[in-house]
Amino acid sequence: MAELYExxxxxxxxxxxxxxxxxxxxxxxxxxxxxxxDPVVKSFVTVTPELGLEKAAELxxxxxxxxxxxxxxxxxxxxxxxxxxxxxxxxxxxxxxxIPPYNATVVEKLCRASYTPVGKTNMDEFAMGSSTENSGxxxxxxPWDLGRxxxxxxxxxxAAVAACEVPIALGSDTGGSIRQPASFCGVVGLKPxxxxxxxxxxxxxxxxxxxxxxxxxxxxxxxxxxxxxxGHDPRDATSVPLPVPNYLDALVPDLKGIRLGKxxxxxxxxxxxxxxxxxxRAIEVMVGLGAECEEVSLPHTEYALPVYYIIxxxxxxxxxxxxxxxxxxxxxxxxxxxxxxxxxxxDQGFGAEVKRRIMLGTYALSAGYYDAYYLKAQxxxxxxxxxxxxxxxxVDVLVTPTSPTVAFEFGARTADPLQMYAADVxxxxxxxxxxxGISVPCGFVDxxxxxxxxxxxxxxxxxxxxxxYAYEQNTDWHTYxxxxxxxxxx
Amino acid sequence: xxFEAFIGMEVHAELLTESKMFCGCSARFGGPPNSNVxxxxxxxxxxxxxxxxxxxxxxxxxxxxxxxxxxxxxxFYRKNYYYPDLPKNYQISQYGDDPIGKNGYLEFLVNxxxxxxRIRRVHLEEDTGKLFHxxxxxxxxxxxxxxxxxMEIVTDFPPDxxxxxxxxxxxxxxxxxxxxxxxxxxxxxEGSLRCEPNxxxxxxxxxxxxxxxxxxxxxxxxxxxxxxxxxxxxQAEVLSKGGKIVQETRRWxxxxxxxxxxxxxxxxxxxxxxxxxxLVPLTFEPAWLDAVRESLPExxxxxxxxxxxxxxxxxxxxxxxxxxxxxxxFFEEAAEEYHDPKAVAxxxxxxxxxxxxxxxxxxxxxxxxxxxxxxxxxxxxxxxxSGKIAKQVFQxxxxxxxxxEEVVREKGLTQITDEATIASVVEKVLADNPKEVERYRAxxxxxxxxxxxxxxxxxxxxxxxxxxxRMLAEKLSGxxxxx
Numbered sequence: 021m022a023e024l025y026e027x028x029x030x031x032x033x034x035x036x037x038x039x040x041x042x043x044x045x046x047x048x049x050x051x052x053x054x055x056x057x058d059p060v061v062k063s064f065v066t067v068t069p070e071l072g073l074e075k076a077a078e079l080x081x082x083x084x085x086x087x088x089x090x091x092x093x094x095x096x097x098x099x100x101x102x103x104x105x106x107x108x109x110x111x112x113x114x115x116x117x118x119i120p121p122y123n124a125t126v127v128e129k130l131c132r133a134s135y136t137p138v139g140k141t142n143m144d145e146f147a148m149g150s151s152t153e154n155s156g157x158x159x160x161x162x163p164w165d166l167g168r169x170x171x172x173x174x175x176x177x178x179a180a181v182a183a184c185e186v187p188i189a190l191g192s193d194t195g196g197s198i199r200q201p202a203s204f205c206g207v208v209g210l211k212p213x214x215x216x217x218x219x220x221x222x223x224x225x226x227x228x229x230x231x232x233x234x235x236x237x238x239x240x241x242x243x244x245x246x247x248x249x250x251g252h253d254p255r256d257a258t259s260v261p262l263p264v265p266n267y268l269d270a271l272v273p274d275l276k277g278i279r280l281g282k283x284x285x286x287x288x289x290x291x292x293x294x295x296x297x298x299x300x301r302a303i304e305v306m307v308g309l310g311a312e313c314e315e316v317s318l319p320h321t322e323y324a325l326p327v328y329y330i331i332x333x334x335x336x337x338x339x340x341x342x343x344x345x346x347x348x349x350x351x352x353x354x355x356x357x358x359x360x361x362x363x364x365x366x367d368q369g370f371g372a373e374v375k376r377r378i379m380l381g382t383y384a385l386s387a388g389y390y391d392a393y394y395l396k397a398q399x400x401x402x403x404x405x406x407x408x409x410x411x412x413x414x415v416d417v418l419v420t421p422t423s424p425t426v427a428f429e430f431g432a433r434t435a436d437p438l439q440m441y442a443a444d445v446x447x448x449x450x451x452x453x454x455x456x457g458i459s460v461p462c463g464f465v466d467x468x469x470x471x472x473x474x475x476x477x478x479x480x481x482x483x484x485x486x487x488x489y490a491y492e493q494n495t496d497w498h499t500y501x502x503x504x505x506x507x508x509x510x
Numbered sequence: 511x512x513f514e515a516f517i518g519m520e521v522h523a524e525l526l527t528e529s530k531m532f533c534g535c536s537a538r539f540g541g542p543p544n545s546n547v548x549x550x551x552x553x554x555x556x557x558x559x560x561x562x563x564x565x566x567x568x569x570x571x572x573x574x575x576x577x578x579x580x581x582x583x584x585x586f587y588r589k590n591y592y593y594p595d596l597p598k599n600y601q602i603s604q605y606g607d608d609p610i611g612k613n614g615y616l617e618f619l620v621n622x623x624x625x626x627x628r629i630r631r632v633h634l635e636e637d638t639g640k641l642f643h644x645x646x647x648x649x650x651x652x653x654x655x656x657x658x659x660x661m662e663i664v665t666d667f668p669p670d671x672x673x674x675x676x677x678x679x680x681x682x683x684x685x686x687x688x689x690x691x692x693x694x695x696x697x698x699x700e701g702s703l704r705c706e707p708n709x710x711x712x713x714x715x716x717x718x719x720x721x722x723x724x725x726x727x728x729x730x731x732x733x734x735x736x737x738x739x740x741x742x743x744x745q746a747e748v749l750s751k752g753g754k755i756v757q758e759t760r761r762w763x764x765x766x767x768x769x770x771x772x773x774x775x776x777x778x779x780x781x782x783x784x785x786x787x788x789l790v791p792l793t794f795e796p797a798w799l800d801a802v803r804e805s806l807p808e809x810x811x812x813x814x815x816x817x818x819x820x821x822x823x824x825x826x827x828x829x830x831x832x833x834x835x836x837x838x839x840f841f842e843e844a845a846e847e848y849h850d851p852k853a854v855a856x857x858x859x860x861x862x863x864x865x866x867x868x869x870x871x872x873x874x875x876x877x878x879x880x881x882x883x884x885x886x887x888x889x890x891x892x893x894x895x896s897g898k899i900a901k902q903v904f905q906x907x908x909x910x911x912x913x914x915e916e917v918v919r920e921k922g923l924t925q926i927t928d929e930a931t932i933a934s935v936v937e938k939v940l941a942d943n944p945k946e947v948e949r950y951r952a953x954x955x956x957x958x959x960x961x962x963x964x965x966x967x968x969x970x971x972x973x974x975x976x977x978x979x980r981m982l983a984e985k986l987s988g989x990x991x992x993x
Contacts (some may be wrong), residue, residue, distance in 0.1 A: 039945070090564075095905060100556075101556070102554075102555070102556045108555070108556075115555065118555070120549075120554065120555070120556070121549065121554070122549050122554070122557075132729075155689060164826060218752065219558060220556070220558050221556040221557070222556055223555040223556045224788075226787075227787035227788050228787040254560065256556065256558050256560075257559065257560050257561065257788060257789050257790055258558075258787075258788065258789075258790060266921070292790070316575070334784060335784075335787055336785070337782075338588050339599050341590060341598065341599035341600055342553050342555070342597065342598045342599050344592065344594075344599060346594045346651070347552065347553075347597060358649065359592075362592060362594075368787070382782065385590070385783075385784055386780055386783035387780045387782075388782075390782075390784070394784060395720065469675050484899060
């Protein structure tokens with residue numbers, strides 16, 4: 021029989037509800053797995069075994085009374101979501117010691133669903149990056165090949181799920197930060213519609229793009245986690261007051277009547293031919309399940325990357341202004357006056373990529389440049405949204421590669437930021453348009469996972485979950501597990 | 511050399527909302543430092559703002575009362591600058607073409623002349639914390655005030671205000687308006703209403719405007735007037751000597767009666783405004799705006815005009831009575847029940863305002879009701895008490911809230927109108943002061959006041975003054991009576 025840590029959340033829930041295992045046993049299995057494997061994978065910034073085991077024991081004591089949707093399911097949380105009493109660092113030196121006095125809304129919702137807290141996962145500093153190499157502490161390794169990156173910025177969450185350290189982890193996605201690492205690590209990652217999940221307590225990178233979503237080994241687990249975290253939050257003025265449908269009910273294993281759109285711009289130059297091949301084979305599978313497929317065009321796709329790299333840094337330059345050593349977090353040890361203290365704190369506390377984006381954004385918002393950059397970018401963003409709106413007149417979902425390539429080696433792209441930015445070319449337009457997108461495993465290239473991205477209409481997570489589920493249930497990619505380090509020999 | 515002055519007014523008013531602008535903390539700050547704060551107003555990582563509906567409504571009310579156009583949608587912006595009293599290092603404010611209110615005006619009287627000052631914008635923003643400099647070259651920050659809703663009202667350019675007096679009267683009128691609307695308590699000394707005028711002068715006939723100087727730390731109407739007067743003189747002197755005015759911020763020192771440079775503004779700060787992505791644009795339903803418009807109270811200038819017409823009050827009385835809406839309400843309630851509004855005005859503006867001031871009290875918590883004041887006036891009319899005794903009665907009513915009749919009864923203040931009683935007192939007074947009687951009769955007429963005083967003292971002021979006067983005159987002129 022498989023170890024408990026290898027099971028999905030849905031499988032664990034079966035065992036837990038039948039009383040065949042206790043929450044404590046599940047938690048122990050997960051924590052011992054982390055103890056064994058995380059020194060190699062390095063998914064976590066903080067692991068909370070005391071907290072998790074105590075909580076699991078409480079849940080066991082409550083017995084049948086505690087019937088939260090995630091009762092006893094271990095869930096990891098990306099380290100940019102506030103957890104009361106547990107360090108929340110954004111993998112940045114500038115917040116290395118910060119302990120929030122409050123919970124993010126998603127964490128509150130996890131608590132209400134009776135989850136077992138596992139810890140906080142590593143990320144690119146302030147979610148800025150596509151490889152988790154920008155973590156201010158250490159890089160996370162891809163469980164499929166320890167010499168390669170797990171993707172980013174939610175690389176810790178994706179690696180933790182892929183390495184069976186947890187069945188579910190929350191990530192955040194500003195330009196692909198859930199879907200791209202999910203793709204690199206061979207797991208499922210869902211970015212909900214902007215406004216579907218509360219951002220309250222998510223440390224902001226780019227407020228108009230950030231969205232929290234789940235990473236798991238199956239579509240069902242993602243649907244389950246979304247069920248728990250979705251919904252309007254009066255604390256987030258941008259969250260939308262729409263009812264939350266039952267996502268598990270949406271999981272139907274066929275695609276009859278589903279119209280797939282294949283945007284030509286996502287299959288052209290810059291996409292690794294082997295990745296393209298995997299995605300095209302996936303589309304054939306879906307057509308075999310009853311879907312229709314037609315080519316569509318999203319003509320402004322080529323502007324998505326430049327638009328993103330104006331809007332996201334602009335917002336970040338303002339969002340990150342508060343880290344100045346005055347109130348919390350790191351403060352320079354130099355004995356200097358107040359203004360110099362603020363300057364040195366920021367100089368010593370932020371990493372290179374964060375500084376680069378703060379400078380980009382500060383420049384784009386400056387008097388005399390605002391109209392040419394920020395305002396123009398917002399206008400083009402509207403055009404990109406309209407591209408999608410036109411596609412929805414013909415199709416229900418769009419299918420594309422999640423990333424142009426499979427996971428790359430450490431250091432391969434760190435020297436050239438533009439090459440790094442290109443890793444998100446297929447995912448960024450989805451954030452700009454505020455749409456939901458999911459990445460599901462659709463094959464391997466040279467032993468490394470490939471991700472299929474399914475993009476849906478705003479607030480129609482049900483349809484992308486259904487398409488992803490039907491595809492998953494009719495393929496076996498999700499059953500493959502990486503052999504990590506010493507495991508390979510054993 | 512002749513100069514003309516241009517004075518722009520930037521006023522910040524703290525709104526009287528229960529909670530802060532973007533969180534649930536109380537807006538009534540005070541208490542130990544950093545005791546009234548939460549993740550939102552501390553700008554903690556991950557926190558998000560949610561706009562206070564009441565604050566938005568208050569600004570809409572004010573904008574409508576100032577004859578503004580209302581922007582719908584209206585948008586919040588981030589104003590980015592680094593300062594430790596600003597926890598996020600940006601302030602959520604408004605900017606550009608879509609503040610809540612724009613292109614309005616305020617009308618008020620200056621020396622009896624109607625003056626109209628155009629308003630460029632009325633907008634909503636959040637207040638900052640407070641920085642304290644303490645011993646040992648250290649600074650401490652109190653964020654209790656951080657996030658309190660702040661309304662900014664800015665006059666149009668080129669400014670319509672040209673003298674310190676106009677500036678002060680503008681501010682008086684604006685303060686009265688805000689208090690009427692119930693959106694601000696208008697306490698300049700406590701900083702809930704703050705005024706930062708910017709002043710520039712030019713030689714008459716020139717077209718180009720000189721750089722402007724912004725004044726800070728004006729904590730009273732008087733300071734506004736004096737600060738501007740000083741600055742106008744200073745700038746005139748500089749220009750007269752062929753010097754140049756530099757754009758700067760100067761601080762008014764009330765004790766020394768001078769302004770001092772705080773900071774030069776040679777380089778205009780770039781605030782890198784952009785729309786606040788954590789908030790969505792706010793739109794207003796026309797029906798809602800109509801409802802707000804209809805709910806506006808009678809405004810000060812209209813009320814003042816009405817008092818002159820309806821009650822026949824002098825302009826001065828109408829002005830004093832309408833400065834405070836609660837005072838005006840008190841007056842009106844009493845005036846409606848009494849035939850002589852001027853008499854009511856005299857009592858309100860006289861004894862009542864004096865006692866309120868002496869006790870540092872507010873008309874809203876006064877124990878005397880308008881009905882009781884009217885009752886007292888009617889006691890005077892009926893001759894039950896004299897006008898002089900009434901002052902004593904009113905003082906007691908003010909202190910205890912008692913009914914005037916009760917006060918009169920308890921203290922035995924009923925006027926003595928019985929002629930026989932007064933006659934006996936008069937006779938006793940004359941008998942006790944034979945020398946004075948002689949002197950009076952010899953032609954020292956001013957001694958009459960002495961006799962009246964003696965009678966009043968003997969009756970504890972209760973004798974009817976008219977009767978006393980008449981009877982004294984009779985007895986003193988008459989040869990009879992055996993004296």
